[in-house]
Structure formats: structure tokens, C-alpha cells
Amino acid sequence: MTGVSFVFAAAFAGLVVGLVHFAALWWTAELYSAGRGQLAAAALTLGRIAGTIVFLGLAARFGALPLLSSFLGFLLARTLALRVARRTA
Numbered sequence: 001m002t003g004v005s006f007v008f009a010a011a012f013a014g015l016v017v018g019l020v021h022f023a024a025l026w027w028t029a030e031l032y033s034a035g036r037g038q039l040a041a042a043a044l045t046l047g048r049i050a051g052t053i054v055f056l057g058l059a060a061r062f063g064a065l066p067l068l069s070s071f072l073g074f075l076l077a078r079t080l081a082l083r084v085a086r087r088t089a
Contacts, residue, residue, distance in 0.1 A: 014070035018077025024048040
């Protein structure tokens with residue numbers, strides 16, 4: 001895999017991880033707001049944070065450019081999640 005395609009792959013992976021992260025955040029908020037599933041909500045919170053840390057740590061092992069492109073993909077996922085949240089609110 002060439003350097004440029006690796007950077008795009010890292011950005012796409014960051015986007016996917018970000019979408020999963022923010023979907024889990026939405027699900028956690030739903031559980032808390034419903035007043036049920038406190039243990040499940042706490043487990044989701046710990047799981048999504050741990051998963052994101054592991055992913056970004058793995059990206060950092062490949063160097064600065066893959067880490068930055070992964071984080072850029074993650075931020076793009078955040079932007080998409082906020083856009084969806086604003087439409088549903």
C-alpha cells in the first residue's frame with residue numbers, strides 16, 4: 001500500500017470508528033434519558049472511550065500522518081453526527 005492510499009485508508013478508518021463512537025454516545029444518552037440501563041450506559045461509555053483510545057494509539061504507532069488523518073476522519077464523523085442530531089432535535 002502506498003503512502004497516500006494508506007493515509008486515505010487511515011482517514012476512512014477514523015470515519016468508521018468515529019461513527020461507531022458517536023452512535024454509542026447517542027445510545028448512551030438514550031439509556032440515561034430513559035432512566036434505565038445505568039450499568040449498560042456506563043459500560044457503553046467505557047467501551048467507546050477505550051475503543052477510541054486503542055484505535056488512535058494504533059494509528060499513532062504508524063506515525064504522525066496516519067494519526068492525523070485518522071483524527072481528521074474522526075472529526076468528520078463528529079460533524080456528521082452533530083448534523084444528524086440537529087435535524088432530529
